[in-house]
Amino acid sequence: MNAKRRMGGKCPSARMQLAIVSVLAACAGMAAVPAHATPAPLAPASLSFALTNIYVPSTDDDTACRALSLSSADLFLQSLPPAERAKYEGTEKAQELRQYMGRKLGFKMVPTGHASGANGSMAQVTAAEIDALRQKYNIPKGKGVLSFLGTRFAYDSCTDPEDFLFLAKGNQPYLGKVAYGIDLDGHTGKNSFTGVDGQQGVDNELIRATGCSFATRDYGTPKVADNVITSTGSPTLVEITDVDDPMNDDDVTVHVYASANPLEITGQGKGMAWASLDVDPDPRFQTQVKGRIRNGELITDQFDLRVRLREQIVDSYREVRQARIHATIKPGESIEGGIYGYHTLASIEDGYRQSTQIGGDLTRMSCPALFKAIRSHADAFPDPKTGRNTAISSALRFRGIPAFLIKPTREAL
Amino acid sequence: MDRMSKGIRIGSAATALCAAATILLAGGASRADPPEAGVPALRRLTEAQYRATVGDIFGPDIKISGRFEPDLRVGGLLAAGTSAVSLTPSGAEQYEQIARGIAEQVVDNAHRDRLVGCGPSPADPEGAACAERFFQTMGLRLYRRPLTPGETGLAVAQTLASARTLHDFHAGLAVMLASMLSDLPFLFQVDRMVPDPANRSAQTLDAWSRASKLSYFLWNSTPDAELLDAARDGTLMTQAGLARQVDRLMASPRFETGVTAFFDDFLQLEGMMSLSKDSVIYPAFRSSAGPAAREQTLRTIVTLLAQENGDYRDLFTTRRVAMNRQLSPLYRLAYAPRDWSMVTLPSDDPRVGLLTQISFLALHSHEGRSSPTLRGKALREVLMCQHIPTPPANVNFTIVQDTSNPNLRTTRERLKAHLDDEECASCHKLTDPMGLTLDSFDGAGQFRAQENGVAIDTSGSLGTVKFADAAGLGQALHDDPQVPQCLAQSAWRYAVGRDALASEAPVTAALNTGFAQSGFRIRALFRQIATDRHFFAATSLAPARAVAARSLSRRAS
Numbered sequence: 007m008n009a010k011r012r013m014g015g016k017c018p019s020a021r022m023q024l025a026i027v028s029v030l031a032a033c034a035g036m037a038a039v040p041a042h043a044t045p046a047p048l049a050p051a052s053l054s055f056a057l058t059n060i061y062v063p064s065t066d067d068d069t070a071c072r073a074l075s076l077s078s079a080d081l082f083l084q085s086l087p088p089a090e091r092a093k094y095e096g097t098e099k100a101q102e103l104r105q106y107m108g109r110k111l112g113f114k115m116v117p118t119g120h121a122s123g124a125n126g127s128m129a130q131v132t133a134a135e136i137d138a139l140r141q142k143y144n145i146p147k148g149k150g151v152l153s154f155l156g157t158r159f160a161y162d163s164c165t166d167p168e169d170f171l172f173l174a175k176g177n178q179p180y181l182g183k184v185a186y187g188i189d190l191d192g193h194t195g196k197n198s199f200t201g202v203d204g205q206q207g208v209d210n211e212l213i214r215a216t217g218c219s220f221a222t223r224d225y226g227t228p229k230v231a232d233n234v235i236t237s238t239g240s241p242t243l244v245e246i247t248d249v250d251d252p253m254n255d256d257d258v259t260v261h262v263y264a265s266a267n268p269l270e271i272t273g274q275g276k277g278m279a280w281a282s283l284d285v286d287p288d289p290r291f292q293t294q295v296k297g298r299i300r301n302g303e304l305i306t307d308q309f310d311l312r313v314r315l316r317e318q319i320v321d322s323y324r325e326v327r328q329a330r331i332h333a334t335i336k337p338g339e340s341i342e343g344g345i346y347g348y349h350t351l352a353s354i355e356d357g358y359r360q361s362t363q364i365g366g367d368l369t370r371m372s373c374p375a376l377f378k379a380i381r382s383h384a385d386a387f388p389d390p391k392t393g394r395n396t397a398i399s400s401a402l403r404f405r406g407i408p409a410f411l412i413k414p415t416r417e418a419l
Numbered sequence: 420m421d422r423m424s425k426g427i428r429i430g431s432a433a434t435a436l437c438a439a440a441t442i443l444l445a446g447g448a449s450r451a452d453p454p455e456a457g458v459p460a461l462r463r464l465t466e467a468q469y470r471a472t473v474g475d476i477f478g479p480d481i482k483i484s485g486r487f488e489p490d491l492r493v494g495g496l497l498a499a500g501t502s503a504v505s506l507t508p509s510g511a512e513q514y515e516q517i518a519r520g521i522a523e524q525v526v527d528n529a530h531r532d533r534l535v536g537c538g539p540s541p542a543d544p545e546g547a548a549c550a551e552r553f554f555q556t557m558g559l560r561l562y563r564r565p566l567t568p569g570e571t572g573l574a575v576a577q578t579l580a581s582a583r584t585l586h587d588f589h590a591g592l593a594v595m596l597a598s599m600l601s602d603l604p605f606l607f608q609v610d611r612m613v614p615d616p617a618n619r620s621a622q623t624l625d626a627w628s629r630a631s632k633l634s635y636f637l638w639n640s641t642p643d644a645e646l647l648d649a650a651r652d653g654t655l656m657t658q659a660g661l662a663r664q665v666d667r668l669m670a671s672p673r674f675e676t677g678v679t680a681f682f683d684d685f686l687q688l689e690g691m692m693s694l695s696k697d698s699v700i701y702p703a704f705r706s707s708a709g710p711a712a713r714e715q716t717l718r719t720i721v722t723l724l725a726q727e728n729g730d731y732r733d734l735f736t737t738r739r740v741a742m743n744r745q746l747s748p749l750y751r752l753a754y755a756p757r758d759w760s761m762v763t764l765p766s767d768d769p770r771v772g773l774l775t776q777i778s779f780l781a782l783h784s785h786e787g788r789s790s791p792t793l794r795g796k797a798l799r800e801v802l803m804c805q806h807i808p809t810p811p812a813n814v815n816f817t818i819v820q821d822t823s824n825p826n827l828r829t830t831r832e833r834l835k836a837h838l839d840d841e842e843c844a845s846c847h848k849l850t851d852p853m854g855l856t857l858d859s860f861d862g863a864g865q866f867r868a869q870e871n872g873v874a875i876d877t878s879g880s881l882g883t884v885k886f887a888d889a890a891g892l893g894q895a896l897h898d899d900p901q902v903p904q905c906l907a908q909s910a911w912r913y914a915v916g917r918d919a920l921a922s923e924a925p926v927t928a929a930l931n932t933g934f935a936q937s938g939f940r941i942r943a944l945f946r947q948i949a950t951d952r953h954f955f956a957a958t959s960l961a962p963a964r965a966v967a968a969r970s971l972s973r974r975a976s
Contacts, residue, residue: 282753412753
């Protein structure tokens with residue numbers, strides 16, 4: 007950050023005097039003209055982006071999986087006597103099979119009588135209401151989770167995998183040698199991958215545990231994911247402040263927020279660049295960390311990161327400890343990179359649980375098998391009492407578009 | 420479908436048409452002398468006027484569904500086409516269908532207490548008294564004049580006949596109401612003539628027609644109770660009474676609706692409602708962008724001209740614009756409010772004035788590229804009331820359409836190559852020097868400094884005035900006397916619902932003068948029109964005679 011900027015550089019958009027809320031210095035401004043246009047005389051004070059997707063990336067190595075991991079329906083079918091199995095075999099019977107599985111295993115999905123919360127958030131349902139639902143619908147005591155943004159209460163193999171342990175198998179480990187990620191622990195060992203950029207010692211046990219699931223194999227490669235996955239519910243916002251030179255600056259601050267608004271979508275179904283998005287005042291989703299930009303590559307220090315995961319039927323979160331962000335910045339165009347660190351099992355499992363059996367069926371996974379896999383591959387932050395690891399080395403990839411971030415007023419905070 | 424709805428559907432078509440025809444005959448029999456050629460006796464309500472009228476009479480919760488007959492643009496204005504359109508058989512059918520939907524709601528359980536307020540009783544088993552009261556009240560609002568005793572009697576008789584057939588009083592009422600809503604006196608503003616109290620040898624519009632004309636001009640809707648009272652007691656026929664009502668109407672917030680309707684028509688913004696852009700080339704221009712951009716322009720105009728009573732010419736140089744979050748990405752603006760508000764663009768922002776709003780830029784462009792020619796043509800035709808000839812049918816547009824030509828990388832270069840043809844050049848030289856100045860905005864209205872890697876040259880000219888950018892173009896239009904004159908003439912044609920007559924040259928000249936003297940205030944212009952006796956003149960002859968008389972008088976002196 008240079009002296010000129012400290013004195014308050016020129017930022018056209020920030021000149022708007024808006025009473026209700028303050029506008030973050032979202033000038034990414036030189037970016038307001040195409041990259042090939044004449045550069046603006048002053049560097050922007052900050053760069054702001056809305057991340058249009060965050061996902062677990064996978065390579066397209068066809069030899070990395072012996073087979074796809076089995077879904078809960080596959081496993082349930084296998085468990086049936088031959089005569090019964092014959093009745094439900096075949097893709098055309100998939101729906102019937104799932105219904106039968108639900109009946110047979112006692113899955114429940116009942117209305118709570120609540121509408122979802124504002125902006126696709128979870129409805130507030132009291133513990134007493136939940137107990138009443140358990141009693142009314144014969145759901146085991148202490149079991150089941152609120153799902154579908156609190157409009158439903160569910161009990162099934164995703165919400166309570168420990169009750170359906172016969173489905174906790176059939177997960178295929180990822181056998182590829184190359185994976186996204188970075189060397190998190192400074193060691194290169196037998197469990198390390200080679201990074202997609204050739205880096206040695208890459209730590210990514212999450213991909214080893216889940217990399218052969220249908221969803222990861224089919225939608226996890228960036229060339230597919232970047233075209234298919236657009237997270238609209240509550241995008242993560244990234245603001246890089248104190249930027250003197252968007253290509254090289256040794257001292258920048260990176261702020262991560264959740265958006266209080268859904269992502270605006272273009273006519274092509276992509277995120278709308280330059281939208282004005284409100285920063286969610288919820289302090290759980292506000293973090294900042296120091297970083298540096300070298301040749302357009304942003305690298306942050308380590309920090310504990312929590313981002314919101316609000317999508318369709320899920321209002322959950324992603325939590326990554328000792329996270330580092332590595333990203334390529336194209337001012338006025340995009341940010342693209344990864345979040346590398348130790349993903350807490352609690353946050354991964356919360357997402358699985360809220361997905362319910364319906365989500366599990368759609369993505370052809372077996373929740374009990376995935377719970378088992380991530381727990382067995384967890385490699386960091388052991389619980390002091392149990393000694394079990396509570397986090398798993400991981401890589402998340404993201405893309406983002408330029409956005410204007412609107413900060414809440416002090417009163418709102 | 421309940422019994423009543425079914426009954427209405429079965430019975431209404433034949434009954435309503437029969438009733439409508441009868442009432443038309445009754446109304447026609449009482450009409451005054453036919454107007455002379457060139458002056459409309461009838462003006463069809465536009466869709467917006469129809470909707471506003473129904474909302475005012477029955478309430479905003481009455482749903483109006485159906486397709487309307489398309490309006491016709493004459494001389495750049497849909498309003499001027501309202502006196503040129505008729506009612507086609509299919510259009511009549513559509514109006515009847517819409518009317519039935521409205522009538523069914525008026526008499527349904529949710530509305531009948533408020534809107535009908537009575538029914539058959541022991542003393543009035545058939546409901547004749549109720550029907551009479553209903554049609555006397557509603558008839559005034561629907562026809563914008565009192566029903567004649569014959570019309571009321573016919574409406575009551577028809578209602579009772581239908582009710583007997585359908586075994587339901589309210590169903591019968593709905594049949595008759597639907598027929599009135601499909602009827603010419605409702606669908607058309609009707610000019611009825613009376614001797615002019617100020618000049619017994621001439622004719623002028625009667626008070627009821629005046630009320631309609633004022634209300635649709637200033638509010639774009641039907642007269643309210645107070646205006647109808649002024650028609651009934653005759654004060655609307657006096658200049659003082661007229662001025663009092665005009666001032667009242669213009670002091671109402673509803674005047675903003677009238678101003679909105681005028682500029683919507685004048686700027687031809689209805690085209691924004693169906694405007695589509697190539698989503699591959701302009702992904703940010705979603706289907707909702709067109710309607711939002713229309714509203715942006717109209718909100719800007721209403722704020723600056725109606726609410727703040729600003730100078731019309733400043734529209735071309737102002738940096739203030741209405742904004743919302745839907746449009747702010749297209750402007751690359753940080754925008755905090757959750758709803759519409761006025762913002763001031765930074766002084767170094769390339770956008771200045773009306774011409775750099777998304778509505779003008781996107782409307783006068785092609786689906787996948789900008790068009791200096793279309794933009795220049797619109798500037799000339801819409802804002803300056805000039806006429807640009809249409810291109811010959813055999814023009815080859817290949818060169819201008821090829822935006823990826825490596826040798827002609829900017830629109831300016833491509834147009835220059837296209838203008839090798841002298842015949843084309845003669846028209847393009849009227850449009851392109853202005854339009855090219857706006858080429859730093861793409862076909863969706865988004866700013867761009869370059870095209871295909873080449874900096875865009877935004878220099879241009881209007882007549883002998885040269886400028887370097889859109890701000891200069893805006894200033895040139897601001898300073899050009901044709902621009903406010905065009906607005907004044909258009910406002911006159913909008914108000915009278917037809918093209919100006921040659922004999923009205925003194926009227927429009929006086930409007931130009933008055934508009935200039937007021938500092939180009941739209942309120943002053945509208946007031947001048949609404950209080951001008953020519954606005955209510957029955958024929959074109961009155962002003963013509965006046966002109967001739969004045970000329971003779973000058974010669975004599």
